[in-house]
Amino acid sequence: MSEHRKKSRAASRVDHRHSTSQEVARPHSRSRQIIWQLASLLAASVVLGFAFNSSSPVGIRFNDATSDSLSSSELKTEPVPVARTNQLAMLTPTPPSSAENPRVRQIITPPPPLTSAPTRLLTPATPVAPPITPPVTAPAVAVAPPTTGVAQNPAVIHWVEAKPLAASGQAVLVDVRHKSMYDAGHIPGAISLPETSTPEEFTAFLNQYPTNLTLIVYCSSTSCSQSARVAGRLVTQYQRPSVKYMTGGYMEYQQAELANQPAQPQP
Amino acid sequence: MMTDPGNRVQRLLSGLLGVLMLWAAISKLANPTEFLGSIYAYELPLPRPLLQATAVVLPWLELLCGLLLVAGLWIETALATVTGLLAVFVVATGQAWLRGLEIACGCFSLKVFGLDSNPELERFLESVAFAFFRNLLLLTLATFLLRRTLRHNRTATAQATAN
Numbered sequence: 407m408s409e410h411r412k413k414s415r416a417a418s419r420v421d422h423r424h425s426t427s428q429e430v431a432r433p434h435s436r437s438r439q440i441i442w443q444l445a446s447l448l449a450a451s452v453v454l455g456f457a458f459n460s461s462s463p464v465g466i467r468f469n470d471a472t473s474d475s476l477s478s479s480e481l482k483t484e485p486v487p488v489a490r491t492n493q494l495a496m497l498t499p500t501p502p503s504s505a506e507n508p509r510v511r512q513i514i515t516p517p518p519p520l521t522s523a524p525t526r527l528l529t530p531a532t533p534v535a536p537p538i539t540p541p542v543t544a545p546a547v548a549v550a551p552p553t554t555g556v557a558q559n560p561a562v563i564h565w566v567e568a569k570p571l572a573a574s575g576q577a578v579l580v581d582v583r584h585k586s587m588y589d590a591g592h593i594p595g596a597i598s599l600p601e602t603s604t605p606e607e608f609t610a611f612l613n614q615y616p617t618n619l620t621l622i623v624y625c626s627s628t629s630c631s632q633s634a635r636v637a638g639r640l641v642t643q644y645q646r647p648s649v650k651y652m653t654g655g656y657m658e659y660q661q662a663e664l665a666n667q668p669a670q671p672q673p
Numbered sequence: 674m675m676t677d678p679g680n681r682v683q684r685l686l687s688g689l690l691g692v693l694m695l696w697a698a699i700s701k702l703a704n705p706t707e708f709l710g711s712i713y714a715y716e717l718p719l720p721r722p723l724l725q726a727t728a729v730v731l732p733w734l735e736l737l738c739g740l741l742l743v744a745g746l747w748i749e750t751a752l753a754t755v756t757g758l759l760a761v762f763v764v765a766t767g768q769a770w771l772r773g774l775e776i777a778c779g780c781f782s783l784k785v786f787g788l789d790s791n792p793e794l795e796r797f798l799e800s801v802a803f804a805f806f807r808n809l810l811l812l813t814l815a816t817f818l819l820r821r822t823l824r825h826n827r828t829a830t831a832q833a834t835a836n
Contacts, residue, residue, distance in 0.1 A: 436826075436830070440749055440750050440753065443747050443750035444750055444753070444754065447734065447737055447738070447741075447747075447750065447751075447754060448730075448734065450733070450737060451730045451731075451733035451734040451737060452729075452730050452733075454733040454737075455729040455730040455731075455732070455733045456729060458702070458705075458733070459705060459729050462705070464704065464705060464706060465705050465706075466705045466706060466709050466725055466728055466729055468722070468725060583710070584710070584711070584714040584775075584776055585714075586710050586711075586713035586714040586716075587707060587710030587711060587713070587714060588710070589710065589713065590706050590707070590709045590710030590713055591706040591707075591709075591710065602775040626704065626707050627703070627704060627707070629700065630799075631795055631799070632799075635795075635796075656704070656707065657703065657704050657707065660704070660706075
C-alpha cells in the first residue's frame with residue numbers, strides 16, 4: 407500500500423514537470439521540449455508585442471521617424487534664444503503660422519471644447535482666443551495670469567491646466583528625464599533639462615526666460631519623483647517664483663492627448 | 674502536491690520572482706515609448722531597430738515568464754528565460770554604471786511606501802548602481818532556482834526510469 411503510494415507520488419511529481427512520462431525518460435527529448443517551449447515563448451512575445459504596439463496609440467512605431475523627430479526636428483532641442491516666448495507662442499491656438507508641424511498642431515492645438523471636465527478644471531472661463539496679452543474684456547484679466555508667489559510654490563499641476571498655459575506662452579514645459587527619453591518622445595514644446603544637469607546648465611537654462619514665467623516640470627509618470635525634486639530645486643536653489651510640476655508626467659500627457667483622441671465624450 | 678518543505682520554498686520563490694517579472698512588465702507596457710527611451714539611455718552599441726524590437730518584445734516576454742512562474746507551468750523554461758534576461762540586465766546596468774552614465778530611470782518610486790521625503794535615498798534607489806545590484810540579486814535567485822529545478826527534475830527522471 408505504502409509502496410504503491412510512493413510510486414504514485416513519484417509519478418505525479420514527474421507528471422507535474424513533464425507532459426508525458428515517455429519524454430521524461432529521455433533527457434534528449436526533454437531538452438528538445440525546453441527549446442520548443444522557449445521558441446514558443448519568444449514567438450508569442452513577438453506577436454503580442456507587435457500587435458500591442460501597433461494598436462496602442464502610445465505604442466512604439468517602427469519606421470516612425472516622427473515619434474523621434476517630433477522632438478528634435480522642429481521644436482526646441484537646439485539652444486533656445488532669449489526670444490523663446492515667441493517660439494512658445496507657436497503653440498498657441500492662433501491662426502495660420504508658417505512652418506509648423508501639423509502633427510504638433512494636431513496634438514497641442516486648441517484647448518476649446520476638449521471635454522467638459524477639463525474645462526471645468528481649468529482656471530475660470532478661459533476664452534478660446536489666446537490670452538497672451540490682456541484681452542479687451544475686463545474680466546479676462548483675472549483669468550490666466552501665472553500663479554503669483556502667494557500660491558504654493560512649487561505646486562502640483564495637471565495636463566489639462568498646463569496645456570493652455572504652455573500654449574499661450576505663459577509657461578514653459580521642462581522635461582527633466584534623461585535626454586534619450588526626451589528624444590524618444592516628449593510633450594511638444596517642452597525643453598529638455600535633465601535632473602542630472604550641472605548647476606551651470608540650470609543657470610544657463612533659466613537665464614533664457616523671464617523670472618516670472620511659470621515653469622512646468624515633468625518626468626515620466628506618477629512613479630517618478632524627478633519632477634518634484636527639480637521643482638523644489640528651482641524654487642529653493644534658483645529662487646524661481648512660479649514653479650509647478652506635473653505629477654502624471656509624460657504619461658499623463660499621452661493618455662490625455664493621444665489615447666483619448668479618437669473618442670471625445672460629449673457633454 | 675509538493676510535500677517537501679524545500680520544494681515548497683522553491684515554489685514560493687519562483688512565484689515571487691514571477692510576481693516581480695509581472696510588475697516589471699506591466700510598468701513597461703504602460704508606457705512603451707518611455708521604456709524605449711530608457712533603453713536608449715544605456716547607450717548600448719547596438720543598432721536602433723534592434724533596440725526598438727527589444728522594447729517591443731521584452732515586456733511581453735517578461736509578462737509571459739511571470740505568468741508561467743506564478744502558475745507553476747513550464748518552470749524550467751520560464752526560469753531559464755528569466756535568468757537569461759537578468760544576465761542581460763546585469764551587463765547593461767553594469768556597463769552603464771562603469772561608464773558613469775547617470776540614468777535615473779524613475780522606475781522605482783518610494784511614494785507607495787511613504788518614503789519619498791528622503792530625496793537622497795530616493796535618488797539612490799532610482800540610480801543605475803542600485804539597478805545593477807538589484808538585477809544581480811535577482812539573477813542569483815533565478816540561477817539558484819533554475820539549478821535546483823534542473824537537479825530536482827534530473828533525480829525525478831532517474832527515479833521514474835528506475836521504476
